[in-house]
Amino acid sequence: MIAHRSLGNTPFEISRNLKNKILSGEIALGGYRKNKIYGTLNCTSGKRMKIENRVFFKNEAEAIANGYRPCAHCLPEKYKHWMQNLLPEDGEVYFYPELFTTVESDRLYELLSREIEWKQEPIFIMGKSILQPRLTAWYGDIDKPYSYSGITMEPHHWTPALLEIKSKIETIAGVCFTSVLLNFYRDGKDSMGWHRDNEKELGVNPVIGSVSFGSPRTFCLKHYKEKTLIKKIPLTHGSFLLMKGSTQHHWLHSIPKQPGITGGRINLTFRVIKTARSGF
Ligand SMILES: O=C(O)CCC(=O)C(=O)O
Incomplete structure (x- = not known):
């Protein structure tokens, strides 16, 4: 500037x-x-x-x-x-398709696939342990673990690449993110089921900043009560999706399987964890 x-x-x-x-x-x-x-x-x-x-x-x-x-x-x-708010009611979702240039996105995809400590973690659904259909990692402020679906993830320290992405999206989101959940979809057979990001650590109206690199995948939103209210957004290489307001109270979201997709995709959902673990 x-x-x-x-x-x-x-x-x-x-x-x-x-x-x-x-x-x-x-x-x-x-x-x-x-x-x-x-x-x-x-x-x-x-x-x-x-x-x-x-x-x-x-x-x-x-x-x-x-x-x-x-x-x-x-x-x-x-x-x-x-x-433009993409939701017709009960929440706010904004989409910025080319927040990162292709050159930046290629570099970050390559860096993240190499540097991040990816793991395939089990989750617990109705008492049963199943492996998640994707690889995950949790990075961020060191005193902020995150629990969902019966598992607790301990954070790794921010890397320079993660801090670069975080600082770019914070100017739009207007919040300081404390943590990021990373998802690596190895191909179109990997997925994420319907859920809401409404864990108590995220506070009442969570601001979630979601960055995507790699193969485009469809992000689906479905109203929690009016199940026919559905919104589909193609999350492209270098795009940024922002969810805020009451979205997590009223809308479920998912990444369905798309078996025709052979390339990988990295998604980063930045979050603000409100409570620090005591003792730190
Ligand atoms: O991969 C995505 O775009 C969705 C990730 C997601 O829903 C989550 O991490 O809660």
């Missing part, structure tokens, strides 16, 4: 440097620092702001990473998408 003021000491110098940076591709979008809005360089609303409030970005990913959202005037489609 480049501040307009920082481009020189005189109006001539500022204007010359700005032109050069636009020509070289270092600057492609403008931003309004006060309201954290980004838009095109010829946006009429953008032209009205004072120079000290104007910033520039190389691309959309940089604007988003700095916590900026699209301008309603010059980027109406992107704005509509950004603000």
Whole structure:
């Protein structure tokens, strides 16, 4: 992010440097620092702001990473998408299909598949132990274990790759995540059954930030009471899905099997664990 003021000491110098940076591709979008809005360089609303409030970005990913959202005037489609709650009622789900560029996503997929301590853990359903149909791992603040389906997962320390992803999504989610549950779907035969993320450690209205890398898989949401209310979202390479508000009270979610898919997929669901284990 480049501040307009920082481009020189005189109006001539500022204007010359700005032109050069636009020509070289270092600057492609403008931003309004006060309201954290980004838009095109010829946006009429953008032209009205004072120079000290104007910033520039190389691309959309940089604007988003700095916590900026699209301008309603010059980027109406992107704005509509950004603000659109995908649920018709009883919760909030937002989807950002290309939060990570393909280059970033390829790098992170490769890194995570190699670095993460993946395990196939058993879970307990009605007293019976069964192996989960995917690999999992739990990372995060060291005093925050996580229990679900009869198992307790002890956290590994954050890695640099996980911190990089966490910091990018926190600007959108508006919370500081303490922990992340990672799921590795080895191919389309791996899956996750219908459930809600409503464990008591997550508090009353959990904010869940879900990042996907690798083969696209369908994320299904189903209303807990009105079972015919179903929403399907294709979770693509580099996408970010945010669930918040009362979603976990009213909606179940799942990743169904898709036997035709041969590639792997890594999903990271970032969470805020409210209670720290005592004694730490
Ligand atoms: O893989 C996904 O996108 C879903 C993960 C999920 O539902 C969970 O971790 O609770």
